[in-house]
Amino acid sequence: MVCIRCRYALLDYQVSAINSVREYAKTNNVEHQAYVENICKPFGVDVQSMIEHILNNSITINFHPDRLSNNGKPIIDNLIEQGIYHGQFRTGTTNGGKTAYIGGNRFLWEQRLFNNAYPADSLERPKYGALNLFQYIDGASVRFGSCFFTLKHEVGNRCTFAYGDSSTNPTTLCTSDTFVGVLAGLFDDVQKNNRLLNQVIATEQETLAILLNPNQAIKNIGRNLDYCIETHIHGDVSLAGKSKYMD
Numbered sequence: 001m002v003c004i005r006c007r008y009a010l011l012d013y014q015v016s017a018i019n020s021v022r023e024y025a026k027t028n029n030v031e032h033q034a035y036v037e038n039i040c041k042p043f044g045v046d047v048q049s050m051i052e053h054i055l056n057n058s059i060t061i062n063f064h065p066d067r068l069s070n071n072g073k074p075i076i077d078n079l080i081e082q083g084i085y086h087g088q089f090r091t092g093t094t095n096g097g098k099t100a101y102i103g104g105n106r107f108l109w110e111q112r113l114f115n116n117a118y119p120a121d122s123l124e125r126p127k128y129g130a131l132n133l134f135q136y137i138d139g140a141s142v143r144f145g146s147c148f149f150t151l152k153h154e155v156g157n158r159c160t161f162a163y164g165d166s167s168t169n170p171t172t173l174c175t176s177d178t179f180v181g182v183l184a185g186l187f188d189d190v191q192k193n194n195r196l197l198n199q200v201i202a203t204e205q206e207t208l209a210i211l212l213n214p215n216q217a218i219k220n221i222g223r224n225l226d227y228c229i230e231t232h233i234h235g236d237v238s239l240a241g242k243s244k245y246m247d
Contacts, residue, residue, distance in 0.1 A: 010158060011124060014234040017117035018175060021160040024115075025178035032184035039187055039204050045212070051179050054133065054211055055156055059231050061085070061129040062138075063145035067093040085149070085237040089123045109166050113173065113232075126232035131161065133197060133211075133229065136222030143225040155233060162230040170230075182229055186211075197227040 010018075036047050063085075065076035070092035079085060088100040099105040102120050110118060110125060118125055129151065130140035139148035156176045163185035164170035174181040189195050190207050201207050 010235050013117050013119060013122070014124070014158075017114035017126075018158060018160055018234055020115035020117050021113070021173050022175045022178055025174040025181050028181060029178055032180045035184050036180055036187060040208065043205065043208055045208055047180065047183070050208075050211055051183060054131075054183070055176055055179060056153065057135065058132045058140075058153075059129050059151040059156060059159065059233070060132050060139040060141070060148040061127060061144070061151070061233070061237075062141050062148040064093070065145075065147055069093055083238055085127060087125050087127045089125050105167065109169065112169070113162070113166060114160075124236075126160075126234050127237055128166070129159075129231040129233060130228035131231055134199070134220070134222060134224075136220060136224060138221050138223065140222075141224060141228040141230075142222065151233070158234050160232045160234070162232070165228075165230060166232075195227070197229075198222065198224045 033047065040047055040050070063075060065079075066074050069075055069078050070090075071078065073081075075091065075093060078091070088094045088098075088106065092098065092100070094100070097105060099107065101107060107120075111120075114126075128144065130144070132140035132150075134140075136142075139145075159176065161174050161176075161179065161182055162170040163172035163182045172181050172185045186196060187204060187207060190201050190204060194200055194202055196207055196210065199210075201210070
């Protein structure tokens with residue numbers, strides 16, 4: 001495994017993309033906060049403390065190391081040679097539709113999610129990961145790939161989050177400091193569908209117990225294909241030594 005570090009000096013349009021999501025999330029923050037507090041209050045749970053605990057879970061980037069990039073080399077070889085983890089707009093590789101071009105579906109949803117902050121011709125676009133809420137040993141979203149990197153905690157400050165896959169036009173978008181929207185989405189799914197991501201959960205109390213679980217150790221193989229807290233990492237992701245972590 002390799003240690004991944006990211007360039008912390010974000011480009012202006014990357015900052016604009018994050019700020020755009022933050023301002024969008026704020027439009028529903030009061031409603032989401034009240035909803036979550038109504039659930040938490042009977043159990044004496046502080047919402048902000050719970051959010052901080054949830055965000056202490058790792059963010060993973062799942063990818064297929066053997067997929068061929070547009071230069072004809074496997075992703076893992078490019079990663080080692082170039083020292084940088086690139087997104088689909090540069091590599092041309094994906095586990096879904098190859099629409100990372102101007103006018104393609106991926107381009108259109110990214111422009112929509114980030115309020116056209118990214119220039120149309122930019123290749124420096126977000127990298128896609130997921131918040132590993134259950135600390136699955138195969139990463140938070142194995143549909144994205146058969147192996148994964150783990151980001152260091154501080155990277156979350158330059159991430160945006162979606163409850164649902166970007167391709168489905170999710171309405172729940174937030175940043176780390178407006179994360180209550182995703183938390184509201186989690187509880188809403190439990191109440192309506194008895195589901196917490198890909199786990200069957202019966203009650204709000206059970207949900208709270210899981211979200212507040214102090215055990216951060218890697219546990220089970222999740223095989224989690226369709227449910228995740230999608231995470232968009234804004235900025236460079238570059239190699240920096242030998243470890244299983246990246247930041």
